[in-house]
Amino acid sequence: xxxxxxxxxxxxxxxxxxxxxxxxxxxxxxxxxxxxxxxxxxxxxxxxxxxxxxxxxxxxxxxxxxxxxxxxxxxxxxxxxxxxxxxxxxxxxxxxxxxxxxxxxxxxxxxxxxxxxxxxxxxxxxxxxxxxxxxxxxxxxxxxxxxxxxxxxxxxxxxxxxxxxxxxxxxxxxxxxxxxxxxxxxxxxxxxxxxxxxxxxxxxxxxxxxxxxxx
Amino acid sequence: xxxxxxxxxxxxxxxxxxxxxxxxxxxxxxxxxxxxxxxxxxxxxxxxxxxxxxxxxxxxxxxxxxxxxxxxxxxxxxxxxxxxxxxxxxxxxxxxxxxxxxxxxxxxxxxxxxxxxxxxxxxxxxxxxxxxxxxxxxxxxxxxxxxxxxxxxxxxxxxxxxxxxxxxxxxxxxxxxxxxxxxxxxxxxxxxxxxxxxxxxxxxxxxxxxxxxxx
DNA sequence: CCAAAAGTGTTAAAGCTACACCCATGG
DNA sequence: CCATGGGTGTAGCTTTAACACTTTTGG
Numbered sequence: 001x002x003x004x005x006x007x008x009x010x011x012x013x014x015x016x017x018x019x020x021x022x023x024x025x026x027x028x029x030x031x032x033x034x035x036x037x038x039x040x041x042x043x044x045x046x047x048x049x050x051x052x053x054x055x056x057x058x059x060x061x062x063x064x065x066x067x068x069x070x071x072x073x074x075x076x077x078x079x080x081x082x083x084x085x086x087x088x089x090x091x092x093x094x095x096x097x098x099x100x101x102x103x104x105x106x107x108x109x110x111x112x113x114x115x116x117x118x119x120x121x122x123x124x125x126x127x128x129x130x131x132x133x134x135x136x137x138x139x140x141x142x143x144x145x146x147x148x149x150x151x152x153x154x155x156x157x158x159x160x161x162x163x164x165x166x167x168x169x170x171x172x173x174x175x176x177x178x179x180x181x182x183x184x185x186x187x188x189x190x191x192x193x194x195x196x197x198x199x200x201x202x203x204x205x206x207x208x209x210x211x212x213x214x215x
Numbered sequence: 216x217x218x219x220x221x222x223x224x225x226x227x228x229x230x231x232x233x234x235x236x237x238x239x240x241x242x243x244x245x246x247x248x249x250x251x252x253x254x255x256x257x258x259x260x261x262x263x264x265x266x267x268x269x270x271x272x273x274x275x276x277x278x279x280x281x282x283x284x285x286x287x288x289x290x291x292x293x294x295x296x297x298x299x300x301x302x303x304x305x306x307x308x309x310x311x312x313x314x315x316x317x318x319x320x321x322x323x324x325x326x327x328x329x330x331x332x333x334x335x336x337x338x339x340x341x342x343x344x345x346x347x348x349x350x351x352x353x354x355x356x357x358x359x360x361x362x363x364x365x366x367x368x369x370x371x372x373x374x375x376x377x378x379x380x381x382x383x384x385x386x387x388x389x390x391x392x393x394x395x396x397x398x399x400x401x402x403x404x405x406x407x408x409x410x411x412x413x414x415x416x417x418x419x420x421x422x423x424x425x426x427x428x429x430x
Numbered sequence: 431c432c433a434a435a436a437g438t439g440t441t442a443a444a445g446c447t448a449c450a451c452c453c454a455t456g457g
Numbered sequence: 458c459c460a461t462g463g464g465t466g467t468a469g470c471t472t473t474a475a476c477a478c479t480t481t482t483g484g
Contacts, residue, residue, distance in 0.1 A: 049301025
């Protein structure tokens with residue numbers, strides 16, 4: 001219950017996206033202590049005022065996934081996520097490459113990936129936060145280079161297209177996709193080829209910039 | 216333990232836009248007490264946890280301008296705007312119709328409109344907040360109906376076009392503008408005419424919806 | 431009848447969508 | 458030589474940009 005000293009708490013919560021097995025997934029932690037014990041929730045941490053908010057979010061991202069320097073963007077801020085006492089939650093989202101992630105191994109608060117299309121009922125109205133994050137990623141995919149967060153340094157055009165298709169939840173025409181991507185200037189060929197399987201090798205590309213770019 | 220002095224403060228600040236005399240303007244208050252005494256700054260207020268953040272922002276908007284139910288949207292949240300102690304500022308922006316505004320009359324913290332193209336050096340890094348707000352409004356103008364916030368209930372297509380031109384800072388073709396607006400479905404004719412001056416009267420329009428609409 | 435703003439259509443260019451065949455490789 | 462995915466071009470359509478004259482009114 002709310003203590004007499006109803007001190008305001010400020011926390012960041014973070015929606016960490018990755019693509020695995022053809023699905024867009026979110027990292028959730030299982031709450032093993034009250035409040036909302038037994039439920040899944042977004043990872044996050046309380047802010048103590050000693051660092052910029054974004055640093056806290058970035059640190060939490062590293063704690064959970066072991067990756068750093070990934071795409072991280074602020075979503076929005078809500079009050080009252082925890083009805084028990086005055087609280088502010090600043091939500092961020094991040095895009096990570098599932099292959100480089102090493103999840104924290106703990107018996108307490110164990111983390112796990114969940115497909116965004118089939119989420120459990122989450123603590124603290126976190127479902128709404130995730131829905132907003134998905135909408136934002138989907139919208140920005142079209143006119144920014146944010147997809148680099150989800151992909152390794154080098155990738156084939158097919159990898160990139162699959163990433164887009166998973167997020168947009170619709171199939172894209174291969175030729176048109178290639179034309180748009182290459183002419184956009186967001187990506188460039190590395191010159192290297194990826195040979196795997198009994199077929200023609202695929203050219204590898206990289207993002208021209210790993211800083212946010214808007215078209 | 217945190218020191219008693221280092222209590223985290225949470226505040227909302229609000230960028231209130233209006234158009235007057237062909238300029239996009241922002242409402243600023245003149246700080247008549249420390250910190251940053253003597254500087255201009257964005258209006259805002261400290262959050263005490265008793266209401267949703269957005270309600271606080273909406274109330275501050277009413278306090279300053281006397282108008283309510285206007286377009287209000289959250290921008291982003293920053294920490295450390297006040298270097299002296301741990302603080303969180305949640306920035307909002309609002310669009311108001313200059314003709315309906317009645318500014319608060321006080322000798323303390325007197326408010327005044329300033330053109331966004333010629334702002335003084337503001338307290339608490341508020342210049343950056345305003346720049347972001349302008350960018351957001353400009354971007355959303357294209358694919359939303361947010362301009363209704365700046366206009367009266369009924370308006371002519373010329374009024375609407377001038378609003379767009381002021382925000383985008385570029386002239387628009389009259390015929391193309393009319394076609395786009397009418398075919399977008401965002402606005403609809405009221406049937407009434409505005410007759411003023413020695414020329415053909417102009418048809419009046421209204422926004423089909425005053426709720427946020429995305430195209 | 432004159433000045434002032436409102437209203438209206440067409441054409442060219444650019445961008446987008448749909449669509450099918452050949453290429454390089456490993457086994 | 459066959460199965461597999463990689464790579465490429467074009468034609469129709471839609472969307473956008475550029476542009477000038479006629480209409481209605483008040484004075």
